[in-house]
Amino acid sequence: MRKGKIDFTLFDEICGEVCDTPSYARLKYYVAHADVSVFCHSVTVAKNCYVFALTKKIKCDVRSLVKGALLHDYFLYDWHHLPKFSFHGFRHAKVACENASRDFGLNEKEKNIVLSHMFPLNLRSFPKCREAWIVTLMDKKCALKEVFRIKEKQL
Numbered sequence: 001m002r003k004g005k006i007d008f009t010l011f012d013e014i015c016g017e018v019c020d021t022p023s024y025a026r027l028k029y030y031v032a033h034a035d036v037s038v039f040c041h042s043v044t045v046a047k048n049c050y051v052f053a054l055t056k057k058i059k060c061d062v063r064s065l066v067k068g069a070l071l072h073d074y075f076l077y078d079w080h081h082l083p084k085f086s087f088h089g090f091r092h093a094k095v096a097c098e099n100a101s102r103d104f105g106l107n108e109k110e111k112n113i114v115l116s117h118m119f120p121l122n123l124r125s126f127p128k129c130r131e132a133w134i135v136t137l138m139d140k141k142c143a144l145k146e147v148f149r150i151k152e153k154q155l
Ligand SMILES: [Fe+2]
Pocket: 072, 073, 092, 117, 118
């Protein structure tokens, strides 16, 4: 399937269920990387996961893939304002999983997606399914793009 032929109906439906809530809207006010909000970063990761799974025809639970991707950074604080040695990189996946379980309800697969998205930084949380592998890869791809885009702007 080519990128232009992708049907985004399911993506838009899941996105609507998660993103159109007041609690998720809070992510617009937290910065992820460079000048990109956690909201934009998370939606971009989810969209990349969706496109990747459909274009590569990967057999997976697309609903859990998108929901897990949307909620992978749902830690609900500005990590730029944390004190030194807060170990945000190691800890935020667990916080995101707890918050997302409370606000949206996650199944076991979705919990693994959120908990393991920082792999291999957090070796104890290993991606146990295809969906989790896709999210951890797309998260890194999107984060790198976001950081380097701002570096280019600064040159
Ligand atoms: Fe993260």
